[in-house]
Amino acid sequence: MINDHYEVETPQYVVLGSNILEEKLKEINILKRIKVALIVTGPTKTREYGEIVKNILTDMNIKVFTYSLSNAFDKMQDKYINEVKSILNIAFQNNARIILGVAGGKVFDIVKACSELLSVPYISIPTAASHDGISSPIISYPIFEVISNKIPLKSSRVRPPIAILADTAIASKSDRRLLYAGCGDLIAKFTAILDWKLAHKRLKEKFNEYAAAMSMLGFKIIKNRRKIINLATEKSYRIVLKALIAVGVAAGFVSSSRPLSGSEHIFSHTLEMLSYKYGFRPALHGEQCGIGTIIMAYLHGKNWRLIKNILKEIGTPTNANELGIEEKYLIEALVTSRRIRPTRYTILNERNISYEEARKILYEVEVI
Ligand SMILES: [Zn+2]
Numbered sequence: 022m023i024n025d026h027y028e029v030e031t032p033q034y035v036v037l038g039s040n041i042l043e044e045k046l047k048e049i050n051i052l053k054r055i056k057v058a059l060i061v062t063g064p065t066k067t068r069e070y071g072e073i074v075k076n077i078l079t080d081m082n083i084k085v086f087t088y089s090l091s092n093a094f095d096k097m098q099d100k101y102i103n104e105v106k107s108i109l110n111i112a113f114q115n116n117a118r119i120i121l122g123v124a125g126g127k128v129f130d131i132v133k134a135c136s137e138l139l140s141v142p143y144i145s146i147p148t149a150a151s152h153d154g155i156s157s158p159i160i161s162y163p164i165f166e167v168i169s170n171k172i173p174l175k176s177s178r179v180r181p182p183i184a185i186l187a188d189t190a191i192a193s194k195s196d197r198r199l200l201y202a203g204c205g206d207l208i209a210k211f212t213a214i215l216d217w218k219l220a221h222k223r224l225k226e227k228f229n230e231y232a233a234a235m236s237m238l239g240f241k242i243i244k245n246r247r248k249i250i251n252l253a254t255e256k257s258y259r260i261v262l263k264a265l266i267a268v269g270v271a272a273g274f275v276s277s278s279r280p281l282s283g284s285e286h287i288f289s290h291t292l293e294m295l296s297y298k299y300g301f302r303p304a305l306h307g308e309q310c311g312i313g314t315i316i317m318a319y320l321h322g323k324n325w326r327l328i329k330n331i332l333k334e335i336g337t338p339t340n341a342n343e344l345g346i347e348e349k350y351l352i353e354a355l356v357t358s359r360r361i362r363p364t365r366y367t368i369l370n371e372r373n374i375s376y377e378e379a380r381k382i383l384y385e386v387e388v389i
Pocket of ligand 1: 306
C-alpha cells in the first residue's frame with residue numbers, strides 16, 4: 022500500500038474574456054441562492070469596478086455591502102489587522118454569505134483571510150494582471166504572519182476562490198506597470214521551481230511534478246510572448262492573466278505555495294519588511310520578485326542574463342534605479358533573506374552571504 026494521499030482543490034468556475042463580467046456573474050450558481058454579499062475592493066480605481074459589481078448583484082436581488090481598503094501607508098501590522106477586523110464585522114452583522122474580491126493584488130490576501138475566518142466562499146474578480154494571488158489558494162507569507170499573530174488563522178493555505186472572472190476589458194484599463202509586474206511574478210517561477218527541486222533533493226521535501234510543470238509553463242509563456250506583452254494591448258493582458266490564473270490553480274495541487282514562491286519571493290518579502298522598518302516605499306510585488314529572480318538564478322548558477330533580458334524586453338525593472346529602491350536596502354535584503362522564512366529551504370540556505378558578498382553579487386548581476 023502507498024501510504025500517501027493526493028488532494029487537489031481548484032476553483033469551480035473560471036472565465037477569462039472580454040466584457041464577460043455581467044453575463045458570467047449572473048451564471049454563477051451560488052449567487053442565485055444567497056441573499057447577502059460583501060464586496061471588498063482596493064483603495065483606488067477598483068472601487069468603481071466594485072460599484073459595477075454591486076449594481077449587477079443588486080439586479081439579482083442580492084443585498085450588497087461594500088468595503089474598500091484604505092490607502093494608508095502606515096504600519097503594516099495595524100493596517101492589515103484593522104482591515105480584517107472591519108470586514109469581519111460587516112460580514113457578521115449583515116450575515117454576508119459570500120465575499121467578492123474586486124481588486125488587483127494584495128487585497129486578495131485580506132479577502133482570503135476573511136473568507137477562511139468566516140467560512141464563506143469567495144469570488145475573484147481581478148482588475149489587473151499583477152499578481153497570482155488572484156487565483157492561488159495561498160495568503161502571502163508576510164501578510165499571513167501579521168494576521169495570524171493577532172487573529173487565529175490556522176494556515177496560509179486556504180481554499181481556492183469558487184469562481185474567477187477575469188475580464189480583460191477591465192484589466193487592460195489598468196496601469197501597464199501592473200501588467201509588467203505580473204510578468205515578474207511569473208518569471209519568478211523559474212527560481213521557485215529550482216528551489217523546490219533543491220529542497221526535494223536535500224530534505225526529501227514532497228515534489229509534485231504536475232504543479233511544477235504548470236508553474237514552469239507560466240514562466241515559458243511569458244518568456245516566449247514577451248514582445249506582445251510589452252505592447253500592453255488587451256491581448257497582452259489576456260496572455261498574462263491566463264498564465265497567472267493557471268499557476269495559481271497549480272498551487273491547488275499541493276498543500277503549499279512551493280510551485281509559486283521560492284528564494285526570489287523571500288527576497289521580495291524581506292524588502293517589504295525592510296520598507297516598514299526604514300519607512301521607504303517598496304516597489305510592486307512582481308517587480309521585486311523579478312529582481313529577486315535575476316539574483317537567485319545567479320546563485321543557482323543558471324543563466325541570469327536571460328532572465329534579465331526577458332524582464333527588460335517586457336518592461337519590468339531590472340535594477341535598483343528602475344525599482345526605485347536604494348542600493349543599501351537591496352544589499353541588506355540579500356544578506357538577511359535567509360533568516361526571514363527559515364522553514365522554506367531554498368538556495369539562500371546554501372550559503373551565508375556577507376554584506377560585502379551581497380554587494381558584489383548585486384553588482385555582478387547589474388542590479389546596482
Ligand atoms: Zn508572487
